[in-house]
Every structure is written in C-alpha cells, then in structure tokens.
Amino acid sequence: xxxxxxxxxxxxxxxxxxxxxxxxxxxxxxxxxxxxxxxxxxxxxxxxxxxxxxxxxxxxxxxxxxxxxxxxxxxxxxxxxxxxxxxxxxxxxxxxxxxxxxxxxxxxxxxxxxxxxxxxxxxxxxxxxxxxxxxxxxxxxxxxxxxxxxxxxxxxxxxxxxxxxxxxxxxxxxxxxxxxxxxxxxxxxxxxxxxxxxxxxxxxxxxxxxxx
Amino acid sequence: xxxxxxxxxxxxxxxxxxxxxxxxxxxxxxxxxxxxxxxxxxxxxxxxxxxxxxxxxxxxxxxxxxxxxxxxxxxxxxxxxxxxxxxxxxxxxxxxxxxxxxxxxxxxxxxxxxxxxxxxxxxxxxxxxxxxxxxxxxxxxxxxxxxxxxxxxxxxxxxxxxxxxxxxxxxxxxxxxxxxxxxxxxxxxxxxxxxxxxxxxxxxxxxxxxxx
DNA sequence: GCGCGATTGGGCCACTAGACCCATCTCAAA
DNA sequence: TTTGAGATGGGTCTAGTGGCCCAATCGCGC
Numbered sequence: 115x116x117x118x119x120x121x122x123x124x125x126x127x128x129x130x131x132x133x134x135x136x137x138x139x140x141x142x143x144x145x146x147x148x149x150x151x152x153x154x155x156x157x158x159x160x161x162x163x164x165x166x167x168x169x170x171x172x173x174x175x176x177x178x179x180x181x182x183x184x185x186x187x188x189x190x191x192x193x194x195x196x197x198x199x200x201x202x203x204x205x206x207x208x209x210x211x212x213x214x215x216x217x218x219x220x221x222x223x224x225x226x227x228x229x230x231x232x233x234x235x236x237x238x239x240x241x242x243x244x245x246x247x248x249x250x251x252x253x254x255x256x257x258x259x260x261x262x263x264x265x266x267x268x269x270x271x272x273x274x275x276x277x278x279x280x281x282x283x284x285x286x287x288x289x290x291x292x293x294x295x296x297x298x299x300x301x302x303x304x305x306x307x308x309x310x311x312x313x314x315x316x317x318x319x320x321x322x323x324x325x326x
Numbered sequence: 327x328x329x330x331x332x333x334x335x336x337x338x339x340x341x342x343x344x345x346x347x348x349x350x351x352x353x354x355x356x357x358x359x360x361x362x363x364x365x366x367x368x369x370x371x372x373x374x375x376x377x378x379x380x381x382x383x384x385x386x387x388x389x390x391x392x393x394x395x396x397x398x399x400x401x402x403x404x405x406x407x408x409x410x411x412x413x414x415x416x417x418x419x420x421x422x423x424x425x426x427x428x429x430x431x432x433x434x435x436x437x438x439x440x441x442x443x444x445x446x447x448x449x450x451x452x453x454x455x456x457x458x459x460x461x462x463x464x465x466x467x468x469x470x471x472x473x474x475x476x477x478x479x480x481x482x483x484x485x486x487x488x489x490x491x492x493x494x495x496x497x498x499x500x501x502x503x504x505x506x507x508x509x510x511x512x513x514x515x516x517x518x519x520x521x522x523x524x525x526x527x528x529x530x531x532x533x534x535x536x537x538x
Numbered sequence: 539g540c541g542c543g544a545t546t547g548g549g550c551c552a553c554t555a556g557a558c559c560c561a562t563c564t565c566a567a568a
Numbered sequence: 569t570t571t572g573a574g575a576t577g578g579g580t581c582t583a584g585t586g587g588c589c590c591a592a593t594c595g596c597g598c
Contacts, residue, residue: 124427127338130341194336280555289576292579297576308556311488312490315486315487476544501546502547504549508546508547
C-alpha cells in the first residue's frame, strides 16, 4: 500500500483523484491540501511515500513547496499546461515525476508505483519513460488475487456487480451450476474468504467491479 | 438516479470526477468523452440527464458543443479559470450551471441535482445560487434506503464490512441469530435485493460501508 | 391511554450454499 | 510427448439461508 498526499487547489480535481486512487488496490490517499505551504505541514502529521503536487496553486507554488521537502518524501508534479520549462523547474526542485493532467489515471498510478520504488521518472525521455511505466502498469494485487484464473475473474466481476444466485451466474457464463460452485470454491480459497458476500466485497475493494 | 455524462480532455480530472460521482448514491456517470464533438455523439447512444462540460477542449470547444445539444440534455459548464465572460458565453449557449473547478465535490453534486430538477442555476447571483444549492446538498437515497431503521443500518454496515455469517453478526450486535435473520429479511425487502451478497454490494454503493 | 413502529424473539420449511470427494477434456509449456 | 493447469462437469452431505407465519416488549407521539 503506497500512501499518497495530494496538493491541489482545485477541489473537484483533488477529490476526484483522491477517490480514484483509493479505488486502486495498492494506493491510498492519506491527505489532500490546497496549497504548497500546507503540504509540508500535512506531511509532518501524516507521512506519505508519494506526493502529487499541482504547479498552479495560490499560497505557495507547488514547485517551491517540494524543493523544501525532506528527501524521503518523493514527489510527482502534475500540471494543467505542461511545458518543458515547467518540467525543468520541477526537476531542479527534486520532483521525481512530471505529468500533464491529460494523462490517463492508469499512467499516474503506474508513476506512483515507479516513484515509490525509487525510479527517477523525470530523467527519462518520453519513450524510455513509457517503457519504465509499462513495468509498473498492473496493480500489485494481494497474493491471492493475482492467482485468479481468467474465468474466475469473469465470475468474480459478475458477482461483484450483483449477480449472486448460482443459477443466474451459470446462465450468464454458459456453464452448469456445478461449475459455478467449483469456481467459487476456488475463488474463496484464493481470496481467503468464506462466502460469496465476502468475495463480492473483496472483489469491489480490489477493483474487479466493472462500473456501469 | 441521475445519469451524468462528462466531457473533459484532461483524463485525470475526468476519471477522478467520474469515480467520485459514482461514489455518490444518486448520481451515476454513464460516459466520459474527451472532446466537444464526441459529446453529442455519445448522448445519442447513451442518454444522460446532466452533462458536465469543460470549456477548454480540443476538437470542439465545450460551449459550442452544448449550444448544439437537444434541450432535454441539461449542461453544467466547469472551467479551470472561471471568468465572468466565460459564464456569459456559457449562459448564451444554454448551460444551466457554471462552476470553477475549484468548488468542492459536494457543491457540484448539489448542482447536478438542482439542474436535473430544472433549476437555472446560472441565472442566480452567487449568494442566491448557494442558497438554492443548499437545498440540494443532501443526497436523496433510494426510497428503500431511507426507510431503513437505525438498527438495520447498523447491521448493513457490518455486512458491508465483510461480516457475513449470521452467528458473527448476532455476536457483534448482541442479539440472537433469529433477530439477525429478521432484520436481514426486512433489509432485503427495503433495498429490493435477494440475499446478503446483493445487500452488501448495494450498501457499499449507497455509502453505508465505513472505510477502514 | 392508545396505537404505531422498532426491536427483539420463536417455529417451520424448502431450498441453497459451501466442503469434500471425484472424472474428463483441452491447451500450452516444458 | 508428457506434464500441468485450467475449465468443465458429477455426487453427496451438512449447515445455513431466506420465506412465511407469529408474538412480546419498549418508546414515542397523538
């Protein structure tokens, strides 16, 4: 679990990103602040491995804020209007990553994992960076969750979306009720849960629930 | 349930906002597009009551996009750098709401409810608008969910946190297993679900799960 | 006081879920 | 080619679930 602190004065963005990252199994947002000055203060009370810092903020520019941070706090700078000189400033200030707000969530999540693992993403050029990020794309799931087979994942998604009855699961997957129960038994063991209710909850927590 | 379509080219923002709104019981994001041109197209296949539209977008400015929309699709314009001139343009184009991206999520959620209910938020001045929004601040739960008794909510929270076995629920609540089953039966009816798995999923969706 | 809903229980019963065995088939990797 | 994992099934059994009755107690408001 990587603890993340967000510094951004646009609340819609910060709250949305916070919820999005909390929906990813291995990242957890432990705090949101709306100015550069508040960042260092928040980190004293609530340590975090990675900070997501916006450049454009009142009361303490984001880049100034991270230049004053303890080096054990790693930072990723995000900007609405990303430019090369902003990137250079971010690098000088000690940021380990630099992204436009136009990147997909999955990319930022990968960057968080990479930075938490010590990668200086900001040193790479674009293609090299993407190669590195590719290695961090998949969320490190619980040991049990990654052992799930494709078919088990399929069943789990259905379960997490509210299809709980054996006969309905069987219909949806074009298999017999018996096979549904066999898959479920295997899922229970891998997720270390006792019944389909706990499996569904765990599936939602792990992000297996497909939205809509 | 208010269906929401998001048009924003900043994926981090759009994905974050999408997840945030889906976490609110009475709003559901049914689509995300990254340009003004794609908005009208998406609405044909997937109708929505309210559109959240960013101004700054490539391939079709957000304001141009909503001016061409059918009037049954109501729009709220959000902007990174909100100005009076932008607000006037949004109003002329038929937007029913106008907000900076700096507003809290709860405000936008209230605005979505207000606009879905036909309020022309954009016509009010700031103080009058906040007064109107205040009336829409609380999420309207599903009719069934608000009929839940305190004890039923307590049980549902436990269930949503993974306590699925009858005997454990009984222990935690200091009541007999029989009473647990009675409460569950009542919950099933009120939430219109069939079993505890669906009840747990619905409880999580409704925000009854207490995190951590 | 009187009703009403919430909370707490009981009994009964059909059905289901989950645990434990097992077999077959396919496909890809070694 | 053989081995192993995955997917598909079967049978059986016990404990548990959920549906449907019912009743006593306790507050709270009318």
